[in-house]
Amino acid sequence: MKFRVDLNACQSMGQCSFTAPDLFPLDDDGVLEFAEPGAQEYVSEELTADDGELAEEASFLCPMRAISMH
Numbered sequence: 001m002k003f004r005v006d007l008n009a010c011q012s013m014g015q016c017s018f019t020a021p022d023l024f025p026l027d028d029d030g031v032l033e034f035a036e037p038g039a040q041e042y043v044s045e046e047l048t049a050d051d052g053e054l055a056e057e058a059s060f061l062c063p064m065r066a067i068s069m070h
C-alpha cells in the first residue's frame with residue numbers, strides 16, 4: 001500500500017502531519033517537505049502495515065481530501 005497526495009488540492013493545513021509526522025513531515029514554513037515546487041503529486045514508497053493505517057487515518061482527516069490510498 002502507498003499513499004498519494006494531490007499537491008494541487010493540498011492547502012498545507014497540516015492535519016496529516018499531526019496524525020503521522022514521520023510520513024507527512026512539514027518544513028519550517030509548514031509545507032509538506034516532499035512538495036517539490038511545480039510537482040502535481042507525491043506518491044510514497046510502499047508502506048508497512050502500521051504506516052498504512054496511519055496514512056489511512058491522515059487521509060480521512062485531510063480537509064481537502066488530498067490524500068488517497070493505493
Ligand code: SF4
Pocket residue numbers: 005009010011012013014015016017024032061062063064065066067
Ligand atoms: S492534511 Fe491535507 S491539506 Fe493538510 S497538509 Fe496534509 S495533505 Fe495537505
